[in-house]
Amino acid sequence: MPFETGRPAAASIDAQEMLAGAERLGARLATLRGEIGRVIFGQETVVEFALAGILSGGHVLLVGVPGLGKTRLVETLGRTLGLDTRRVQFTPDLMPADILGSEVLDDAPETEGQRGGRRAFRFLPGPVFCQLLMADEINRASPRTQSALLQAMQEGHIAVAGHDRPLPRPFHVLATQNPIEQEGTYPLPEAQLDRFLLQIDLTYPEREDERAMLLATTGARMAEAEAVLTAEELAAAQALVRRMPVGNSILDAILAIVRDGRPDGSSLAIVRDHVAWGPGPRAAQALMLATRARALLDGRLAPSLEDVAALAPAVLRHRMALSFGARAEGITLAQVISAMIARIGP
Numbered sequence: 535m536p537f538e539t540g541r542p543a544a545a546s547i548d549a550q551e552m553l554a555g556a557e558r559l560g561a562r563l564a565t566l567r568g569e570i571g572r573v574i575f576g577q578e579t580v581v582e583f584a585l586a587g588i589l590s591g592g593h594v595l596l597v598g599v600p601g602l603g604k605t606r607l608v609e610t611l612g613r614t615l616g617l618d619t620r621r622v623q624f625t626p627d628l629m630p631a632d633i634l635g636s637e638v639l640d641d642a643p644e645t646e647g648q649r650g651g652r653r654a655f656r657f658l659p660g661p662v663f664c665q666l667l668m669a670d671e672i673n674r675a676s677p678r679t680q681s682a683l684l685q686a687m688q689e690g691h692i693a694v695a696g697h698d699r700p701l702p703r704p705f706h707v708l709a710t711q712n713p714i715e716q717e718g719t720y721p722l723p724e725a726q727l728d729r730f731l732l733q734i735d736l737t738y739p740e741r742e743d744e745r746a747m748l749l750a751t752t753g754a755r756m757a758e759a760e761a762v763l764t765a766e767e768l769a770a771a772q773a774l775v776r777r778m779p780v781g782n783s784i785l786d787a788i789l790a791i792v793r794d795g796r797p798d799g800s801s802l803a804i805v806r807d808h809v810a811w812g813p814g815p816r817a818a819q820a821l822m823l824a825t826r827a828r829a830l831l832d833g834r835l836a837p838s839l840e841d842v843a844a845l846a847p848a849v850l851r852h853r854m855a856l857s858f859g860a861r862a863e864g865i866t867l868a869q870v871i872s873a874m875i876a877r878i879g880p
Contacts, residue, residue: 556778559771560833566614566762567831573610573759574603575750576743583734583824583848584611584708585831590823591772592731593687593707595672595852602736604710605670611708612666616764618702620661621668624675626718630682635660637695657694662686665702665765669709673719680726683707687729704769724855731820732845733852771830778826779836787842787878788825792818794874795854804873808860813853821849843875850874 563585570581580596584607587594596604605621612619622633637655661667662683672680686692687707691700709730712719727733739747750757763771794800796812805812824845825837850871 556774556830556835557833559774560830562763562767563771563831564833569614569759569762570607570610572757574607575747576739577603577607577736580607580734580736582828582831583732583845586824586827586845587732587734588615588706588708588768589771589775589827589830590731590820591704591706591775592820592823593709593729595709595711595727595730595733596736597711597713597733598736600712602738604736605668608666608668608670608708608710610759612668614759614762615666615768616761617665617704617706617768618765619666619668620664621670622661623670624672624679626674626676628675628679630679631660633660633662633679633682634686634692634694635663655695657697657699659699662692663699663701665704665706667705667707669707671712672709673711673722676720677723680720680722684726684729687726704765704772727852728814728816730852732824732848734848735851775823775826775830778830780822780826781836784825784837784839784842785822787839788818788821790878791842791846791850791874792821794877795850795870802873802877804865804870808857808863808865809870810855810857813850817849817853821845824849839878842878846875847871 567581567585571578574581584594584596588611596607598604609619609621611617622628635658637657639653640656667683669683686701686705690703690705691698693699707730711722738744792813792815794802795805795809795817797806797809800806800809800812821842825841828841828845829835829837847868851867854867854870856865856867856870
């Protein structure tokens with residue numbers, strides 16, 4: 535493999551060996567971001583956060599109005615990371631079996647001296663059996679269909695007809711979602727939202743980025759990104775992220791933010807008065823992993839408070855809900871999260 539991540543996590547890891555592996559990986563990740571930048575114009579923060587989510591071994595939800603390049607970004611990530619990518623277009627009539635697969639009844643071939651074959655069930659795997667599943671416009675399908683991904687996203691395998699069927703490794707779901715105000719959409723269940731490590735909100739591009747995009751995408755040929763990593767290299771990078779050291783100050787900041795988001799025990803009045811329910815322990819786990827991954831993308835071996843503050847909104851915005859009174863008063867979730875982040879200092 536082009537870079538070495540050291541011995542298993544349970545063993546003692548030499549600091550110099552880890553530093554050398556992180557430096558080599560950092561150079562590869564810089565090349566990866568440059569390759570993505572040939573296709574995705576602007577949206578540097580979106581690309582950074584999406585890569586942080588994948589390096590953390592998690593799933594990512596991309597939210598924005600149609601036409602902002604969400605699908606293009608997922609396709610590009612799959613190509614540059616060398617992952618087996620499948621795409622499912624979520625629609626109101628999509629069924630769970632269209633994602634997971636189903637069993638069909640087959641007739642076995644005829645044998646000599648025997649008329650007809652023996653019937654048996656055969657499993658036809660669905661598109662979920664891949665390394666990167668693009669769930670396009672996931673909130674256009676019913677909650678029943680959305681929930682088909684719950685076990686796959688959490689456990690890395692599915693149960694069909696009484697049999698556990700493992701999914702390929704690594705396995706990631708990158709879902710795109712239109713704003714809920716758009717016609718013909720369904721809100722994602724809270725349990726499914728919590729499975730996404732990050733929710734990344736996309737906004738309209740800057741003028742110069744949009745100008746460059748117009749010139750690059752309306753000509754005779756469009757740029758295509760090339761593979762930079764392989765699935766095995768990505769898995770090694772994810773293992774390295776989990777072995778990166780985290781200081782006590784970072785750990786305390788993560789705990790302070792997440793615990794302050796729970797209305798029953800928060801020290802913030804804005805949370806106690808306006809939050810209906812707050813983030814659980816999975817939010818702290820997500821923030822811990824994502825801050826490590828962002829540091830690695832920046833060429834650093836340990837995360838900082840700036841990483842925590844930058845990633846906290848993407849970790850928390852889909853794991854909290856405002857009360858009816860807060861919405862009536864015009865309080866936004868962004869204001870609440872900003873107050874929570876302000877408590878950890880610069």
